[in-house]
Amino acid sequence: xxxxxxxxxxxxxxxxxxxxxxxxxxxxxxxxxxxxxxxxxxxxxxxxxxxxxxxxxxxxxxxxxxxxxxxxxxxxxxxxxxxxxxxxxxxxxxxxxxxxxxxxxxxxxxxxxxxxxxxxxxxxxxxxxxxxxx
Amino acid sequence: xxxxxxxxxxxxxxxxxxxxxxxxxxxxxxxxxxxxxxxxxxxxxxxxxxxxxxxxxxxxxxxx
Numbered sequence: 001x002x003x004x005x006x007x008x009x010x011x012x013x014x015x016x017x018x019x020x021x022x023x024x025x026x027x028x029x030x031x032x033x034x035x036x037x038x039x040x041x042x043x044x045x046x047x048x049x050x051x052x053x054x055x056x057x058x059x060x061x062x063x064x065x066x067x068x069x070x071x072x073x074x075x076x077x078x079x080x081x082x083x084x085x086x087x088x089x090x091x092x093x094x095x096x097x098x099x100x101x102x103x104x105x106x107x108x109x110x111x112x113x114x115x116x117x118x119x120x121x122x123x124x125x126x127x128x129x130x131x132x133x134x
Numbered sequence: 135x136x137x138x139x140x141x142x143x144x145x146x147x148x149x150x151x152x153x154x155x156x157x158x159x160x161x162x163x164x165x166x167x168x169x170x171x172x173x174x175x176x177x178x179x180x181x182x183x184x185x186x187x188x189x190x191x192x193x194x195x196x197x198x
Contacts, residue, residue: 064154064158064159064160064163065158065159066157066158066159066177066178067160069158069159069163069174069175069177069178070159070160070162070163071160071162071163071166071167071172072160072162072163074172132171133162133165133166133169133171133172
């Protein structure tokens with residue numbers, strides 16, 4: 001099992017490094033800055049990819065026959081639906097704040113913030129539900 | 135909902151994992167059911183009743 005986690009880590013490093021190299025190659029003047037920043041920012045999701053490939057298939061055994069009737073499925077549904085409402089609220093408040101302050105925000109920054117918020121919100125809600133059940 | 139799932143499981147000498155396998159759900163689902171923190175779906179409630187050879191209302195009791 002340790003070997004699988006190491007394989008996931010190595011995969012994550014390689015994928016993140018490849019993304020960093022591609023990003024760096026797109027701007028030769030700032031190659032190393034872009035390469036390092038993109039590698040650092042993508043190393044988490046890249047490790048997740050490695051985990052999916054090497055670890056998730058063997059960790060915890062086979063999924064339940066009636067997965068849609070498990071409490072975990074209920075937690076996910078509740079977290080995702082509540083997070084969607086949170087996202088709408090944050091987007092609305094954010095739009096209002098930007099309009100009042102007359103600020104400009106690039107689309108890529110706004111989208112990245114939205115995705116990050118969504119991940120964090122769902123993750124926190126799932127953790128809270130899991131802890132309450134413990 | 136309140137239930138006597140834990141008592142019925144102990145009578146059979148089953149662990150929570152074994153009951154989960156019998157019902158086709160996760161062990162965490164059985165834990166949450168026994169603590170009364172999760173209400174089963176109708177198909178799951180029927181499977182529980184069929185497994186213990188009783189009616190749904192023999193296992194589950196509404197709160198209050």
